[in-house]
Structures are given as C-alpha cells and as structure tokens.
Amino acid sequence: MKKTSIHTRIVKNQLIVLLVTIIVMYINIYFLLYFSLMNQTSKYQKEELNYINNHIDTYFENIENQANFINLNQELRSFLVYHNQLDENKLFLDQTIQNEISFFINSNAPNKLHLFNLNTQIITDNNIQLNTNLNETFWYKDFTMNQYKNRIYRNSPIENTNERIISYVFGLYDFTETSYIGFAKFDISPNVFKEFLDTKIASSNPILILDEHGNIISSYFKDLFLEAQIISEISDITANKRIKINNNNFLINKHTSAYTNWTIVSSISINDKLSYVNSFGLMLIPIILFILLINIFVSYNTSLKIVKPIKILIESIKIAEKGDLSHSEISTSELREISELSTSYSNMITEINYLVEKNHKMNLLRIESQLTALQQKIDPHFLFNTLELISSKAIIEGANSTSIMTQKLGNLFRYNLKTKDFITIKEELNYIKDYLYLNKIGFDEELTVLYNTEESIFGYIIPKLTLQPILENTIKHGFGGVGCSDNIISIDAYKDGNDIIITIKDNGIGMTAQMVSELNASLKSDINNFQYFINRKEHIGLRNANARLCLLYNMEKALFIQSSPNKGTTITLSFDCNKKRREIDVQNNDC
C-alpha cells in the first residue's frame, strides 16, 4: 500500500473538498439567482402591470368623477329634461350652465366633453355640432341598446392615420337616477392618452394594451413578430407564460382591468435578464480561483506547521530507537497539540534517561557490593556455626570478651548477608555499634565512641551500609589504624524539621583544605555525572554512601565534609525525609 504524507494528504483533501464545495455552491447560487431573478422579474412585471392598470383605471375614474359631477348639476339636468320633449335638431347650452361646467367644456380641457340630450348634441361655445346623426352613431346605439351606465368606445381611425379617439360615454340620469336624460361623451385624443401612458410606462419594458376585443389600443413593442404572437395567444396567456422566438425566451404576463375590461400585457426577455446571471457567473471565476490559491497556500502552510515538528519528532524517535536517548531536544511549535506532543516526548525521554541512569547506577552499586561481599563469601552456616562454637569455647575457657567479640562479629556477618538494600537508621546504628566494638578491641580499648541519637529518627530508611564506610574511613584514615587513648568518635543523630541529620565526628589527623574541597566537589559531581563517579576510584566508600542516599532521597548531595589538619573531621549526613522516592519499595516506609 502506497503511503502518502500527511502534508500531501491535507493539501489534496482540502483542495478536493474546496473544489466540490465551490462547484456545489456555484450551482446552487446559479439556480438560486436564476429562480430569484425569475420570481423578481415576474413580481416586478405584475407590479408594473398593476401600476399601469391602476393609473389607467384612475385616469378613467377621474373622468367618471367629472361625469358624476356633471350629472349632479341640477340646472343641466333640468335643461336636458326640458329640451328632450322639444325634439330639437340644434341645441345650445345655456350660458349659465356653461359657466357652471366651464372647467369640463373649455377648449383647454384634456378630454373634450360632448353633451347630448336624447335627441341631439348640445352645442357649447367651444364645440361645434358633430356632423353625424346621433341615432346612427355606433356608441349611441350600443349604449342605449345595452342600457350601459358608462362605456369606453374606440372610434374609427382618424383620417390618414391609424390612431383612434377613445370615447368614454356616460349616461346622464334624471333626478331619481332611473332613466337616461342625456349623455356625456369624453373624447380622449390619441396623443393625450399616449402622453399619459408615456409617463407611466418605462420605455425599456414592452407593454401592449388591448381592448376587450383584442384590438390594440397602445403598443410599446418593437418586436412586431412577438406582438403578433402574443395577440394570437392572448386568451391562452396565463401567469408567467413563456414564449420562445428565435432562441430568445420571453416571460409574458397580463392583467385585465375589471373597470375598463382592457388587457395590459407585459413582455420581458428572459435571455436579457439571464445575461446578468451569466456575467455574474463569469465574474465569480477569478474570485473562485483566487480563493483556491489562498486555500492552497493556507492549507500548505498549516499542514507544514503540523508536519514539520512531527518530522523532527520522528527523527528524534528514530535516534532513540537506535539507543541514543540523549537526543530529547525538539523544536517548539505554535500548535498546541503538536507542542504538547513534543513536550511529552521530551519529558518521556528525560524520564527514560533518568530511570536508565538510576537503574544503571543502582546495578553498578549492587554489583560492587556483591563483588565485595563475594570476595569475602564463605558459607554462612559454616561461618556462623564456627563463630558460635568459638564463643562457647571462649565462655567455657573463661574468655568472656572473646565470646562477645565472636558474637559481635557474627552480627556483622549476619547484617551483611541481609538481602534488603534499605534498612532503618536503628538497624544501621546497631550494625555500626558492633563494628566499632570490634575496632575498639582492635585498638586495645583506646577508642572512645560517644552516641547521641534521638529515637524518633530510628524508623527512617537509609541504604544499607551507609554509615559503616564512613566510620571505616575515620578509623582507617583519621586515626591511621592505630589506637590511642585520645581517639574519640562522636555520633549524633537527630531530626531538624524535615531534615534527618547524622554527624560523625572524630579527632583524627584531619584533611587539608584542598582535599576537603575536592572531596566535597567530588560528592556533588557524582550524582550528576555518573561516568565521573565510575571513573574515580578514591574515597569510594564515602562516595558510594553519598550516591545511594542521594538516589533514595532525590537530592544532589547527602554528605558534607568538614576537616582541618590535626583537628579531626566531621562528616555530616543529611537528607529531607519527605523527598524519598516513592518507587523505592522498603519495608519500613515511615516517612
């Protein structure tokens, strides 16, 4: 199986996810825009149709209000009723009435008002009699036949043009509003109406206005083919109908006025609208590419920040695999997890180093002790039986001191043979008492040993044979192995706070200051540089005791030497009983 790096995988996956996301988003945005655009366009189209329709309705409603105002003119009403029964061919409107409705009949009125009674047109100062017989006009016949209250008509085209005047005809009623007494016809000039429409219809949107018969009242279409198709399909046009002409799609909507019965049709080119979406889509491509580049850059750098320390870590592990645990320093990372991983690894290597070193030292010490012991090893049972035999013989022969010496020596051997590495201070003190007793006999009793020990410290643990090498040093080097009545060894053991302090003081020949300094420095260096400890052979007993105590109580130095030539030597052994290492399994773990 081909393995790829995290770095490659992150960048590759990130790129794939981003590409898929962008494609999905792009498609979604396109369709969202498309449908939104279509909805908005349709909504806009309907609102525009409503807007235009409302204005057209209002235009005609205003005329209706004018007609109502005229119809409520009681003078005109009386005039019409009066003249209806006179059957006149020519009728002039009273000046008083003309004054009252002058606003509607003056020559500046936008919509020319023609008044009729039931027989003929009523002539005012501003109009002339139309050259038509009222009974033969289409609007009159249609209006009276159908008893309309009001009706919009389109007249015949004006001569030499296709434009037609729109006439809005109203019935004028008697007082009780039950019978016609005349008609008010407002003629709307095509130009006036077109000017009105021009203010309401945006030139960019083609609008078509058809009367109830489907005839064009006004058209703002430039595409005559589309116009013709819409007219032919007008009855089939429902909401949001689409018509396709020459690969161009058009959205068609219509609105039929309940007031005028006119139908207003609007057409909007979908292709034109979509061109905005397409342009937007194209505009997005460089942005997408830019985002991709940014993403690659960011993911590359991010993964690099992860991968780089991991690589360093891997290198460090590889070195450790080869047995070199000294290479624990790794580069730091700003990424928390990576930083924690590196720190944990470093701590782990440090701990491993420590444990290995400690184990190594302990093994060496044990081996050394074992070697020493092995040199002197005799079958213990034989030795103890022989010593017991000598002791009995000595008692029988009256040599009590010899018997005691034999017992003390047996005690020393028994103590040495104990398998435990750590013992209590009390056991160690008992051992050295026996040891010093024998040495005192060797000095012909010319050795004074003073004990000043606190029982409260007897339970604390120390490595086996900690004090014996020190005393051996005192006797061997301090007193030169020669007894003297002035030889005094003073042993103090007490507790000061958490510190257990044991001092062994002699009045031997002492040491020079240089020797003391070197010895103290050596004691300090031993625990930090085990190789140094191994390589140096002098003062091995003292240094061994110091090293083991340091390892047990997790300290750099346990022994301190004070000495002056001919003034004796004081060796102080101190340790903090609370700093004892937990992993040391001892039987008397009191502290």
Add this chain to the structure above:
Amino acid sequence: MQIKVSRYWVAFLFMLIMIPFVIKFKTLNKVKEITLSAVTIGIESTRTENLVSAAEKLNEELRREGKNIKVRVEPYSFMGGWEDYAKYFIKRFEENNAPDIYVTGHENIAWLAEKNYIIKLDMLKESKAYNDVFGTLWKSVMWNGSTWGVPQDVEVAFVMVNVNILRKLGWSESDINTLPNKVIKGDFTLDDMTLVANEAVDKKVAKWGILHRPVNGQMFYLAQKNFDVQVFDESKSTIIINRDNLLNSLSYFYQLTNDYQITPKDTTLKSWEDINQMVIDGETLFYYGAIWSIYEYIKQGAEYQELMKQFDFMLVPTAIKGNKPLTISHPLIYTVSSQTENKELVTRLLEIVGDSNYQSKHAVKTYHLPINKSGIQTTEFIDNQFLNSVMYMLDYTTFLPNDEKYVAYSKIYFEAIQNVEGNDMLPEQALIIMERHLRKTFGTKIIFK
C-alpha cells in the same frame, strides 16, 4: 341564651357585609338611560317621531350587544319661522344645551358648519342605510368638501291650479289636462298665467288670480330665479345680480298687486291659516304652493279627495320665453350638534332612521318625497297617486346654494317684494334700496351687472 345572641350578631354582621355587594350588583345591572334631544320645525312631527321609533330599534341592537344602555329620544317641534328657529338653536348652543339632532334646511349647513355648531357626517354617507340616496341630495348637504348632514326628506314647489275656476272660464277638460304639459314645453309662460289669472278676476270667477305664501321662503328664491336675477359663483362665493332681471322680478310682484290687483297687497301680512283657507275655499285660481301644502290643508280641515278634484299641479311656468319651467326643492336634513356627548349613538340612530320605511312613512304622511331609490319603491309611496304624479317635477328642480349669504339675500329680496306689493315703493325704488342693502351686507361679495 348566650348562643342565641351570638347568632343574631353573626346574621347582622353578614347582612352588613353583603350590603355593598348588593348595591354594586344593582348598579351593575342598572340600565343607563341616555336621552338624545331632537328638534324640528313645523307640524311634520314624523321627522322626530321617526327618531323615537328608531331609538327602539337601536335599543334592541344595544341589548343584543350586551350594553346596559337605553336610548330615549326627546323630540321637540318648533313652531315658528325659519329665522326664529335658527335663533332658538343658537341660544340653546350658547347655553351649552344644544339638541343632539337638529333638523334644518340644507342651506343652513354653511353657517352651521363654519361656526362649528355641527359635526361632519361623512361616515353616514358611506353607510348602508344611505347608499341609495339620490345623488343630487348629497350635493345639497355638502359644504367645503365635506358632508354635514343627512337628507331627511325632499319636496317640490309647484303652482296649484284651481280647475273649477278654469272650467268657469270656459276651459275644456282637454285644455285643463294639457296645461301642465304646456308649462313643461314652455308654451304656457308666467305672463300667460298672469293673464289667465287676471281674466278670472275680471270675470269674477275667482276672487284672486294668484296667491303666494305669506312669509319668506324658497318660493321667492324660485321667483327671482325664474327671472334669471342672479347666479352664484361658487368658486368666488359671490352673488352676481343682473339688475334688469331683478327689476323685472320686482315688477312682476308689483303688477300682481297693483297693476292687475290679482294678488292681495297684504299677502305678506296674512297668516298661514288665512292663506291656506283662501286656497281651500277656492278664492284663487293659482297658488304658489308645494306638495306639503296638501298636508297643511288636510290639517286645516280640507278633504284630500276634494283637494285632488279641485286642483291640478304644474311646474312654475317660465318667466322668460324659451327658458325651462322650474320648481325648487328644499331638502330638510338631520344635523348633529358639536355639543353632543353621544356622537356614536346619534350616528347609529340616524343610520337606522335612514331606512326607507321610516322615510316613506314620513313622506306619505306629510306629503313629501322620499330621499332614496328604495323609498320610492315602497308600497306606501307607490300607492300615493298624488305624490307619484309630481315626482317628475324633481327633474326641473333647483336648490338654494349652500352659502350663508343666501339667508340674508332672500330676506332682503323678500323685504323688497313686501315693499312693491304693498305699493310702498315702485319696483325701481325697491331695486335701489335693495342694491344698497345688499352692497352694505355683502360688500365685494355681491356684483351688480
């Protein structure tokens, strides 16, 4: 014994505690009576009686709505002239005791609205009860673009023709029957009417040729309109008077009383009863009356059937040949005082009283015309031949302009007529006095041409 006393005390204390609750309960269930005052003018009491009936219907509605309110209408009919009636209202208003509903002539809304005596009633115009009111009548209650009253009734003025006198003059039944139509066509003018009246007096078939009302009223506005005396420029609120035509109109009254002596000189000094009785007794060939005149005659003891036999009714013939005949309507309206504390109840009451049943009941009983299309379709109205026969006259009608100036204008014109009829002044003199009087009263708001 000790226990017995204790029980009495407990019962007493219980009663004491319950007293406020009982009082409160009674108060809660007590129906609050609200009195709405309504005043009208004249003997046509149905204008306010309808309101009393409508209040019962309103109370039913209020009960259904769970409201503890009972409306009581306190009607009052003022017996006197229009001017005094207006003063009566103003006095009550100044005493902070204006009637909630004030029935008045439509022409009064201008000053009533301008001086905040009444409130707008546009909402009633939109209500169901008034949605089929004749459009022209709404125009009569409009002032300054708002509706200030709701139409109560409408009428037409006409000329009553004593057919018995015409017969005595030798008119055939056909001539008599076609007379109203001749008036409609303008073939029978005011001059013709004067001549026939003069003939009747000359031939002593009638004591008087032409009679008119004794007090000021719309008939005189109609008379001056017949002579094209004035036009009202609404946009400038200005009365434009044609001096020659005004002289003609004054001359007409002068001729009736002084030249032809076919109208009593002291007509305007007589009482309504005197004039009515002269008409009932057949003393005059023509009488400038109105449809409600029939109601007054009946009230004064005349028999309806006899009246219908004795009189025919025609539009006022045109004074100027070629002009149309005419009549005048004087819609009475309900207005609501701005001092009313129960605007909602008052408007609800007026909405109920707008029902065509109330309107046609009043119209038929008091000889007026209904105000709406549903009113003329009620059985009561359809069954009344007289009222139906004069309905056509509404098409020739006119109204007083809704302008405060016309109250003063008609008063000055009436004084001029009194002066010429009594021969206190010649028409030319009366014209000069009238012009001075009008200029002094209206300043630039009156123009003489």
